[in-house]
Amino acid sequence: MERNMKFTFAPESKPLAGFTIKRAIDRGGFGEVYYALSDSGKEVALKLLQQNMDIELRGVTQCLNLKHPNLVTIFDVKTDHDGDHWVVMEYVSGQGLDKALQQYPQGMPMEQVRYWLSGISEGLSYLHSRGLVHRDLKPSNVFRDGETIKIGDVGLSKFITHSRRSANTQSVGTVYYMAPEVARGRYGKEVDVYAVGVMVYEMITGVVPFDGESTAEILMKHLSEKPDLSRLPVHLRAVMGRALEKDPDKRVGDIKIFKQEFERAIFQRNSSTEIPEDSFESHLATPAGAYDTSVGSHHEDTSYVKREVNTLLTPMLFLFLFLISGLLFAASSTRAGMPVFTVVIALALFWVAVSLFTKAGAAAVSRGFSAIVKGPPPISNLWDKKHKIQKSQTADQYRESNLEKTQIIREAERKKAEAQRRQAHNRNRQKPYYPRALTPRTPRIISNRTRLYNLSVSMIKAAICTLVIVVGLVCFTDGSLFQGAMGDMSRGVMRGYNYAPFCLLTCGTLIAAWSVLAVAKLTEGKPYDQSTRRIIWLTTGAVVGAVIYLLQTEVLMTTIGSAKEDYLGLRPLFDAVGPNSLVLVNGQPSLFSYVIFFGVLFCFRRWWWHADSFRPRKFRVLSVLITVFTAYIITAIWAFPMIPAMCWAAIISSVVQLSASWIPAEQRFIEMKGGAQ
Incomplete structure (x- = not known):
């Protein structure tokens, strides 16, 4: 990049006391960035502010005290003898996300996407927790320093409160990653979530969701067009759609939540969900025939059989006691006389007392009369139920068979989703791909x-x-x-x-x-x-x-x-x-x-x-x-x-x-x- 740009200061120059410039790094909308060494030999990045100095200085001042492993540290703000302002920052020697994207023109592997997103979300979450919003997130502002992802160029950062969310009217940021509300002068931390969503979309597909021939066209697409989610894997479309929502009130409002939903979508796509055994408790009392018999015979509830036995035995016992009482009454009237009759009356009174004053007795009487009115269940039912119980599977076998059926259904759904993903991938391969720099190496269709x-x-x-x-x-x-x-x-x-x-x-x-x-x-x-x-x-x-x-x-x-x-x-x-x-x-x-x-x-x-x-x-x-x-x-x-x-x-x-x-x-x-x- 340095070969195509002219910078203000040459190598080995000392425009700022205490630092020696070694080489130029980049030029952005706010100034020039140089790699320099302090007099003590410390590597730093010097940023010369040339445009929008008020915004940059205000943002840098707010970020002087921020210390986080996923943020590029700002050490100091200095002024040289010409009155120019310099920002002394941590020098990151690793590769930027923009260079990494160029290595994967058709999209990064998902593990790389998760790696970059994890570091970005940690740094951004810390920034948001301090009441700051970045406002200029883009691949060229995200770096990899060893095994750590760092977010740089926090000069646009600004304090955000609920009363000031719509106070700023100056649109700042990079148009490819700018949230729709920024163009209207309203922003909160949702603009950073939107920018991260655009970057994740680009990391997965290799292209930005909105492109055009002019800045106005790209802004209009951000405001009006829906992103093409068909380029994304099926299981990620919902979470990415929420991150790229036009309305900030409907968008994912927290970067941590977006990262968690993204990880959850990947996990659910790549793993089978185990169904707890408690989930099958409601099915144990299901009548026969409620499930497909092709899976296997079903377990019958033994308590249901016991209730039928009790319902049958109660009127039988009642009739048996009534018969005994009648026999005793007949015997007392013919042979034993008054003592036997007295015993019978005592037993009858005892039975009435039990029926009226105990719950078990009342229930027995109620079931007895119900059985008399409706008729007792057939005796064959007892044999059939016992026969089925003997041949039915145990509860563990029943759960295992249902788990097997569930796995079959999930496998069918997985194959269907895989087929849809392949179809979407084939459609995406047929779509033209436009990388940032078009060179002779760029594949293209020429008639x-x-x-x-x-x-x-x-x-x-x-x-x-x-x-x-x-x-x-x-x-x-x-x-x-x-x-x-x-x-x-x-x-x-x-x-x-x-x-x-x-x-x-x-x-x-x-x-x-x-x-x-x-x-x-x-x-x-x-x-x-x-x-x-x-x-x-x-x-x-x-x-x-x-x-x-x-x-x-x-x-x-x-x-x-x-x-x-x-x-x-x-x-x-x-x-x-x-x-x-x-x-x-x-x-x-x-x-x-x-x-x-x-x-x-x-x-x-x-x-x-x-x-x-x-x-x-x-x-x-x-x-x-x-x-x-x-x-x-x-x-x-x-x-x-x-x-x-x-x-x-x-x-x-x-x-x-x-x-x-x-x-x-x-x-x-x-x-x-x-x-x-």
């Missing part, structure tokens, strides 16, 4: 028509550039490039001299440049690994070398100078490869020499980067110099004329860069969306 159009235009430009460069070399050099013939041409092109070296240089350059453009444009945007790319370019270079050799020996029948002059007095390491010589008798390079030179040159230079439309710049002189140096190294190892080799390398690199299509960085997102559509 065949666009490829052919870009290739055709580039080849026409390559022919024009080749002629201009070669004619310029002929006219403005002393003619030592290709023996003496080129020198004769430079002194009089129209006098009938030998044009063969000129044609060889021109046609050889054009063949090589066209080959580079053809391979680069046909493979542009495709996610090849490095080894595959090297093999493709090695083969292309070998074919180009063979064609140029045939052009020199069979078509133009010319030479490219003596070996002694072109090697500048240096001898290559290898004059032959096995039995095949690299230099012919007349000093000219052989077929193997051409094949090796162009094959190795194409293999070890990133020619696809030269011609890609997403390359950093249209033309880079450094790329030309590196290509020339590569050609020099190749000719120092394998025999090939050094001057023609370096000349060809420089011209081919220049022609390819000048002729290949190039898209400015600010237009690449639009181009990718148009290609995807």
Whole structure:
């Protein structure tokens, strides 16, 4: 990042007494950040405040006394001799979350997401517990220092109370992670929860939930559009939807609660829930047939059978006593006389007393009369119930069978959720992905028509550039490039001299440049690994070398100078490869020499980067110099004329860069969306 920015202070400068700047780190909306050493040798980060100084100084002052392992510590605020304000902070040498996201363009592993979220939630919870809200949470403000996650850039932090939640009207923060209410000048700690929700969404999917071509468009999406939760795993959609809620009153209000709900959703997704045995108590008294008989026979409640037995025995006992009383009464009236009758009356009175004054007796009488009115249960029921009890499973077996059934149901639900997740993943893979920095490594969809159009235009430009460069070399050099013939041409092109070296240089350059453009444009945007790319370019270079050799020996029948002059007095390491010589008798390079030179040159230079439309710049002189140096190294190892080799390398690199299509960085997102559509 430092290479593309100009900073106020150079390394080893001392703008602030007691500190020496070593290098620049970053520039943000509030100022510049430097890595520095104190006079005692302590590593610190110095932040020079340049914009929004009132907000920054107020926030820094509030955070001076905050000490937490998950927050970047602010040591002091100092002023230099020019009146500039500096914030002295803890230096964190680890990787930022923004760099970590670039390593996972399709989303982080869930363990990494949980790791980052855990540290963020701890630091943010401490900040909220002190009555502060961060207001500028984003991946570039979250760092990893060893095994600890730290939240930095707390300069925007502000005290929040219920009476001041809607008092601030200045929208601050980063638009990709800004809660909707911030745009309306109302914020609380819910804005930090929203920002964390956006970051977690980005960590899981690799993209932010709301993107656009302008700040206004992104803000409007934050205010009106719902996030695309289909990119997320099914079990996380509910908790992420609550964290990204537009209305802060409906949003998760505490970062700890969000973290707990997130962890709970992951746990419920990845583990089976054990059902307590108490959950089955209500089913023990369920009548037969209430469950599916396919699971197994069901346990019957023995107390139900006992109640039926008691209901049957009570009227039987009543009838038995009544019968005995009648017999005794008959006997007393015929034989025993008055004493037996007295005993019978006493027993009857005792029975009435028991029935009226005891609960058991009243219940027995009630059941007896009920049985007389309704009729007693069939005697066969007793046998059937006992028979079923003997064949039924025990209570443990019953619970086990129901647990098994529950596990089967849960397994079916898990498979269904897994299928939905795979379908969502496949849909997400088909959606275009736009990383923050679009480079030649970025996979993208390019139609065949666009490829052919870009290739055709580039080849026409390559022919024009080749002629201009070669004619310029002929006219403005002393003619030592290709023996003496080129020198004769430079002194009089129209006098009938030998044009063969000129044609060889021109046609050889054009063949090589066209080959580079053809391979680069046909493979542009495709996610090849490095080894595959090297093999493709090695083969292309070998074919180009063979064609140029045939052009020199069979078509133009010319030479490219003596070996002694072109090697500048240096001898290559290898004059032959096995039995095949690299230099012919007349000093000219052989077929193997051409094949090796162009094959190795194409293999070890990133020619696809030269011609890609997403390359950093249209033309880079450094790329030309590196290509020339590569050609020099190749000719120092394998025999090939050094001057023609370096000349060809420089011209081919220049022609390819000048002729290949190039898209400015600010237009690449639009181009990718148009290609995807």
